[in-house]
Amino acid sequence: MAAEATPVQERFGPYGGRFVPEVLMSVLDELSAAWSQARVDDAFQGELTRLLRDYVGRPTPLWAAERLSERVGRRVYLKREDLAHTGAHKINNAVGQALLAKRMGKQRVIAETGAGQHGVATATACALMGLECAVYMGSEDTRRQRPNVDRMKLLGAEVVPVEAGARTLKEAVSAAIRDWVASSATTHYVIGSAVGPAPYPALVRDLQRVIGDEARSQALEAEGNLPKRVIACVGGGSNAIGTFTAFLDDPVELIGVEAAGEGLDSGRHGASLAAGATGVLHGAFSAVLADEQGQILEAHSVSAGLDYPGVGPEHAHLRDSGRATYVAVTDVDALHAFRELCRLEGIVPALEPSHAIAWLLENPGKGDGFDILTLSGRGDKDLDEALAKLDELDG
Amino acid sequence: MADQEAATAAATGEQRILDAFAAARAQGRAALMPYMMGGFPDQATATVIARAYSESGADLIELGVPYSDPLADGPVIHAAGTTALAAGATLESALETCAAVSGDVPVVLMAYANMLLAVGPERFASDAAAAGAAGVIVPDLPIDEAGEIGEALIGAGLALVPLLAPSTPPERRAEICSRGQGFVYVVSTAGTTGERDELPGGLAELVRAAQGDAAVPVAVGFGIGTPEQAASVGEVADGVIIGSRLVRAVSDAPDAEAAAAAVSEFLRATGDALKG
Numbered sequence: 001m002a003a004e005a006t007p008v009q010e011r012f013g014p015y016g017g018r019f020v021p022e023v024l025m026s027v028l029d030e031l032s033a034a035w036s037q038a039r040v041d042d043a044f045q046g047e048l049t050r051l052l053r054d055y056v057g058r059p060t061p062l063w064a065a066e067r068l069s070e071r072v073g074r075r076v077y078l079k080r081e082d083l084a085h086t087g088a089h090k091i092n093n094a095v096g097q098a099l100l101a102k103r104m105g106k107q108r109v110i111a112e113t114g115a116g117q118h119g120v121a122t123a124t125a126c127a128l129m130g131l132e133c134a135v136y137m138g139s140e141d142t143r144r145q146r147p148n149v150d151r152m153k154l155l156g157a158e159v160v161p162v163e164a165g166a167r168t169l170k171e172a173v174s175a176a177i178r179d180w181v182a183s184s185a186t187t188h189y190v191i192g193s194a195v196g197p198a199p200y201p202a203l204v205r206d207l208q209r210v211i212g213d214e215a216r217s218q219a220l221e222a223e224g225n226l227p228k229r230v231i232a233c234v235g236g237g238s239n240a241i242g243t244f245t246a247f248l249d250d251p252v253e254l255i256g257v258e259a260a261g262e263g264l265d266s267g268r269h270g271a272s273l274a275a276g277a278t279g280v281l282h283g284a285f286s287a288v289l290a291d292e293q294g295q296i297l298e299a300h301s302v303s304a305g306l307d308y309p310g311v312g313p314e315h316a317h318l319r320d321s322g323r324a325t326y327v328a329v330t331d332v333d334a335l336h337a338f339r340e341l342c343r344l345e346g347i348v349p350a351l352e353p354s355h356a357i358a359w360l361l362e363n364p365g366k367g368d369g370f371d372i373l374t375l376s377g378r379g380d381k382d383l384d385e386a387l388a389k390l391d392e393l394d395g
Numbered sequence: 396m397a398d399q400e401a402a403t404a405a406a407t408g409e410q411r412i413l414d415a416f417a418a419a420r421a422q423g424r425a426a427l428m429p430y431m432m433g434g435f436p437d438q439a440t441a442t443v444i445a446r447a448y449s450e451s452g453a454d455l456i457e458l459g460v461p462y463s464d465p466l467a468d469g470p471v472i473h474a475a476g477t478t479a480l481a482a483g484a485t486l487e488s489a490l491e492t493c494a495a496v497s498g499d500v501p502v503v504l505m506a507y508a509n510m511l512l513a514v515g516p517e518r519f520a521s522d523a524a525a526a527g528a529a530g531v532i533v534p535d536l537p538i539d540e541a542g543e544i545g546e547a548l549i550g551a552g553l554a555l556v557p558l559l560a561p562s563t564p565p566e567r568r569a570e571i572c573s574r575g576q577g578f579v580y581v582v583s584t585a586g587t588t589g590e591r592d593e594l595p596g597g598l599a600e601l602v603r604a605a606q607g608d609a610a611v612p613v614a615v616g617f618g619i620g621t622p623e624q625a626a627s628v629g630e631v632a633d634g635v636i637i638g639s640r641l642v643r644a645v646s647d648a649p650d651a652e653a654a655a656a657a658v659s660e661f662l663r664a665t666g667d668a669l670k671g
Contacts, residue, residue: 019508019535021467023560023585025567164473170464177466182586184562280509280535281464293486294513295463 003040008032010198013320015313018197020283027184032199034104039206044103051095052210055128056085062218067344072360075370079215081239081377082349088377089211089239090121094190096207098125101188108132108187112176114141114169115304115381116148118192123157133157136175140167141304148381166298169308173282193236194312197283201312208242215372216246228369229253232376233356234326235270235306237315239376244324256315257356259301260328268300272311273319273326281310302331302389303351333358335389338379350377351386408529409554411501412577415454416612416633424669425629426454428614429662430638432475433460433492434484440651445496447655452666453500457532457636460489460506467534469589471639475646486510490526497527503556505532508544516547523553530554530577538571556580559605561597572608578634579609583617589639590620599631622668629669637665
């Protein structure tokens with residue numbers, strides 16, 4: 001029996017909302033209503049569950065990382081989103097939103113991408129469902145992430161280089177929103193993280209919460225108990241909110257790890273929560289990197305997925321309420337952790353979750369129990385960048 | 396005369412906007428409201444452009460405060476904002492330009508929500524009022540979010556001009572129009588700012604519906620790039636807003652003098668076309 005449809009959450013404490021041009025208000029209402037219905041529709045949920053299981057490869061394993069556990073002195077489980085189809089958690093959201101686009105009768109899908117993981121996931125879901133797909137990507141990123149550009153094109157997507165500003169993720173999101181302002185009657189915008197105007201932060205959270213739901217029941221099965229700490233990296237914050245949501249009512253410490261880049265004092269970082277201001281970016285009121293006049297600043301991180309000057313509004317609320325703690329890890333520490341996990345576990349992590357690994361290595365848990373860390377994606381995409389940087393560091 | 400000046404100084408921003416529309420209507424035409432980007436391409440040129448607008452038939456001036464992430468703007472205005480910021484433009488420098496012409500013509504600022512929130516809505520409002528601004532358009536602030544920002548602007552005697560889109564449903568349109576201060580800004584087409592070859596069908600119906608709902612004038616912007624288009628819109632709308640076409644003219648000009656000449660020529664031609 002289907003549950004009652006309830007409104008999709010628009011605010012998280014004072015954060016969230018819809019700071020968008022008027023022309024988008026009606027399509028956001030339409031999307032909100034569609035998601036409110038779809039998420040309690042048995043047929044929709046049945047199809048989504050089937051796709052996640054048979055196509056994406058869920059549930060992903062919860063891996064008892066023994067050598068890493070020995071190294072930090074307490075048991076650590078890795079939630080293996082790197083083993084999901086296309087190599088990252090992004091596919092959970094892309095498949096769900098593409099399915100929603102079909103349900104809404106929209107034949108064209110647009111997306112933004114930074115490193116290319118969300119773009120590849122969206123292009124993949126569109127190929128699977130026969131939808132037209134255009135992906136906006138800063139021209140600096142199309143240069144840095146050539147293999148993912150080729151992958152998206154191979155999957156049948158159009159890759160649109162964005163020349164504005166610093167030519168990276170922030171501009172790609174803006175360009176996608178501008179496309180949508182003009183095309184929303186026929187086009188669905190698949191945003192890649194738990195950011196943007198309502199209902200996106202809640203929509204993306206709902207589609208990513210499968211990570212935490214699985215991890216929680218896998219942990220209970222393996223340990224007969226809940227973890228002490230749950231750790232995830234935070235850029236826009238979709239893998240973190242997807243992980244945290246299942247544990248919000250549990251006595252479990254939640255830790256989000258942002259990018260400290262070259263250091264929080266350097267001004268070159270991506271830590272909106274740990275060191276940012278409060279303001280509006282891409283349609284939501286949240287934590288942002290901005291100057292005293294409100295101009296949005298460029299973020300910096302060795303990891304393209306954390307290289308974003310905003311963050312999902314629910315994280316800002318969880319920070320303020322004290323329910324979750326947000327910390328930041330530098331490029332250098334993340335790079336060392338990247339290599340360490342390869343050698344300890346035979347797993348090449350993406351640079352994004354390498355930040356979470358680095359924090360864990362520096363802050364081992366004390367006493368009994370165990371920790372869960374979400375390994376949000378695999379590191380193949382980062383090899384060139386990471387190896388070059390590690391060579392520099394090793395001198 | 397002195398009494399009249401005192402009355403003008405004391406008038407609220409909204410009243411000055413309404414008076415400007417009424418004066419145009421008394422001449423049997425729509426009001427002409429050119430847009431310019433503050434600090435573009437540099438501060439000195441921007442002030443020259445503002446004066447050129449004022450002297451070439453502008454009934455009101457819409458002055459954009461440059462912003463790093465202007466979601467409602469197309470490529471021409473976005474690029475102009477980026478150039479202005481790189482040249483050192485700030486809210487203060489945009490307000491200097493405002494102050495230079497606000498005694499001659501009502502100035503409506505266009506600023507994105509984050510800029511108002513960053514300096515604080517009350518300080519933004521009092522600084523804007525001190526520079527003689529008559530109203531503010533916040534293109535990413537739908538009525539649902541207006542709250543604190545709206546109160547601060549109104550408290551400082553500024554009009555908060557709302558936007559209306561072709562996609563806005565009738566009930567919401569009525570709600571937006573009923574809250575409209577100074578004028579209601581109808582976005583002619585689903586899209587960002589920028590010139591278009593043809594104006595959309597249904598625009599006249601939208602404008603008439605808005606005029607029916609609103610107690611204030613209704614102006615149309617987005618996509619108007621020729622005097623003929625302006626005249627065509629001016630047959631139904633109370634005001635015509637021209638942005639990207641003029642910003643492009645400034646962008647293409649070799650220097651401030653040439654830029655002023657280009658925008659003046661365009662505005663005079665548009666003014667003539669509006670008179671029919």
